[in-house]
Amino acid sequence: MASDEETSRPFAGLSNVSISEEIPVEGDITVPTGPSTRDDEFSTLDEPVKETVLRDLRAVGKKFIHVMYPKRSSALLRDWDLWGPLLLCVTLALLLQGGAADSDDQGGPQFAEVFVIIWFGSIVITLNSKLLGGTISFFQSLCVLGYCIMPLTLALVVCRIILLGGTGIVSFSVRLAVVTASFGWSTFASTAFLADSQLSNRKALVIYPVFLFYFVIGWMILTFSPGN
Amino acid sequence: MASKNDPFEFRDFDETGDLLIPSNDAVTISIDDEDLKPKRARSDVGFTQDAADEEPLIGDDREELLAGKKKSAPFWTFEYYQKFFDIETHHVKERILGSMVPWPGKNxxxxxxxxxxxxxxxxxxxxxxxxxxxxxxxxxxxxxxxxxxxxxxxxxxxxxxxxxxxxxxxxxxxxxxxxxxxxxxxxxxxxxxxxxxxxxxxxxxxxxxxxxxxxxxxxxxxxxxxxxxxxxxxxxxxxxxxxxxxxxxxxxxxxxxxxxxxxxxxxxxxxxxxxxxxxxxxxxxxxxxxxxxxxxxxxxxxx
Incomplete structure (x- = not known):
């Protein structure tokens, strides 16, 4: 109807105004959507807590796998969350405790310092990439940077196990190799996700801070030495 | 711009010179020559200097012009700080190198x-x-x-x-x-x-x-x-x-x-x-x- 009128008459727009006003279609449309969303809420409320937690954990675990196999997928970017970064950051900071650094006089990285370096560092890197004109959103970038700490956290676990054996030159060289490999892995994984958001002539400017960030975390892991 | 204007000026000048040569005596010709030579020399020098200055940094000029067109945003906005990050990788390399190697006369x-x-x-x-x-x-x-x-x-x-x-x-x-x-x-x-x-x-x-x-x-x-x-x-x-x-x-x-x-x-x-x-x-x-x-x-x- 409307299309016929438009094609036949040049002033069809004027008549259309009255037609659209007299049919209260929009009111009818909004009414059914209300209950349906409420139904969804009820369904998530009804489910056991275990399922809710497991679903979120599964989502986090899926992203861990994406970091370990950094193919250029947008899974980390599409639905970001900060649970994984929080988990990794707390694990890293807790595992860095209990070293000789905790004795009174020597200032090794404390829990708060590790925490602040990771979060403040990733916020600064994100701001840097936004200021350089990146197309990625703030929390997407935080999510990627946080998840890509995972190889370094694994390296710290390995280092602590090696340190149980002793602190000789052999143990140090093994730790050096492990930390270097995981540092490379972290940098590679994060650049695989982040590099596409930037123009080609600015990629190096975005990647360099990421490199520095993981380098510092790697240094903290490598120089960690346990207490007596 | 300047390089395009210069040849036109020369052509005009040469034509008028040519027109003047048959009608006037030798004195005026010599004055004309004197006028011409320094001008040509000066413009040549100026042109080569301009070219030497501009050639490696043509991209910068364009960006500078674009930056000049931008409105200045107030300092609490994100855009205000974005203009301080308006650089590319090769600029940073040039600047770091320039700060490490002082060259006399290069500010x-x-x-x-x-x-x-x-x-x-x-x-x-x-x-x-x-x-x-x-x-x-x-x-x-x-x-x-x-x-x-x-x-x-x-x-x-x-x-x-x-x-x-x-x-x-x-x-x-x-x-x-x-x-x-x-x-x-x-x-x-x-x-x-x-x-x-x-x-x-x-x-x-x-x-x-x-x-x-x-x-x-x-x-x-x-x-x-x-x-x-x-x-x-x-x-x-x-x-x-x-x-x-x-x-x-x-x-x-x-x-x-x-x-x-x-x-x-x-x-x-x-x-x-x-x-x-x-x-x-x-x-x-x-x-x-x-x-x-x-x-x-x-x-x-x-x-």
Whole structure:
């Protein structure tokens, strides 16, 4: 109807105004959507807590796998969350405790310092990439940077196990190799996700801070030495 | 633009010259020639100079024009800070290289910044320097005691925060003071050259870049090598700073010029030597690890 009128008459727009006003279609449309969303809420409320937690954990675990196999997928970017970064950051900071650094006089990285370096560092890197004109959103970038700490956290676990054996030159060289490999892995994984958001002539400017960030975390892991 | 206009001017001039030649006598021709030759020579020189200046940095010119068209956003918005990050990788490389290799007669601000100061370089150079100093300080401390069975290596994370405080305050407060000084002096004496605060911050940030390789060299346990690298780094960054600020200071009272230049150099030297003394001091074997905890505990009880 409307299309016929438009094609036949040049002033069809004027008549259309009255037609659209007299049919209260929009009111009818909004009414059914209300209950349906409420139904969804009820369904998530009804489910056991275990399922809710497991679903979120599964989502986090899926992203861990994406970091370990950094193919250029947008899974980390599409639905970001900060649970994984929080988990990794707390694990890293807790595992860095209990070293000789905790004795009174020597200032090794404390829990708060590790925490602040990771979060403040990733916020600064994100701001840097936004200021350089990146197309990625703030929390997407935080999510990627946080998840890509995972190889370094694994390296710290390995280092602590090696340190149980002793602190000789052999143990140090093994730790050096492990930390270097995981540092490379972290940098590679994060650049695989982040590099596409930037123009080609600015990629190096975005990647360099990421490199520095993981380098510092790697240094903290490598120089960690346990207490007596 | 100028290169297109020049040939047209010449053609006009030549044509009028040609027209004049048959009608006038030799005297006027010689005057014409005299008029022509210097002009041609002058324009040739000007043209080649322009070309030499512009050819490597054509991209910058275009960006500069675009930047000039942009409206200035208020300082609380994100866009205001975005214009300080409007650079590309090759610009940063050029600027770092330019701050490391002082070239006589090349003003860092006029040659490399070209009214487009960035904050990317200063910020990340300072951050890099902080961590490089802390890490290599730790490594050299480890190497000093290497092989000593009594020594137990512990990372000194405190060095990061101390280095960060020192470097960031140097890179922000000194430019602030210098900017205030230049502003005050330019009110008293008419100066053609004036620098904005961001330009001064940018120069100071980039002038720190030469310390990064120098600090890495400090890991090697030779005192003479350390002092040599300090001297070289001081000469390079100090000369870049002085050469940059020279045009702004030149017309001032000689006392003020000498005081300012010596203050710039002194602060620069203070920073470098302070780093050397604090982070790479060579403790006597076994004596310092005992004495340091003692001083700390007394501090703790008093406070």
């Amino acid at each position: 860092f601000i006029q040659v490399y910044l070209r009214k487009n100061p960035d904050l990317y370089g200063p910020f990340w150079i300072c951050t890099t320097l902080v961590f490089v100093i802390a890490i290599s300080g730790n490594v050299s401390n480890f190497l000093v005691h290497f092989g000593n069975p009594d020594f137990k290596y512990t990372p000194e994370f405190r060095k990061v925060s101390i280095a960060a405080t020192a470097i960031f305050s140097y890179a922000w407060l000194v430019p602030l003071g210098l900017w205030g000084l230049l502003l005050w002096r330019s009110n008293k004496i008419l100066n053609l050259v004036s620098y904005s605060f961001m330009e001064i911050v940018c120069v100071y940030g980039y002038s720190l870049s030469v310390y990064i390789p120098a600090v890495v060299l400090w890991i090697i346990q030779y005192e003479w090598l350390r002092w040599l690298s300090i001297a070289v780094a001081l000469c390079l960054s100090g000369s870049v700073l002085v050469m940059t600020f020279w045009p702004a200071l030149r017309d001032d009272h000689p006392k003020v010029v000498i005081a300012t230049v010596s203050a710039i150099l002194l602060l620069n030297a203070l920073l470098a030597v302070g780093f050397k003394m604090y982070f790479f001091s060579q403790p006597g074997p076994g004596s310092v690890p005992v004495s340091v905890p003692v001083t700390k505990t007394t501090n703790g009880t008093s406070s």
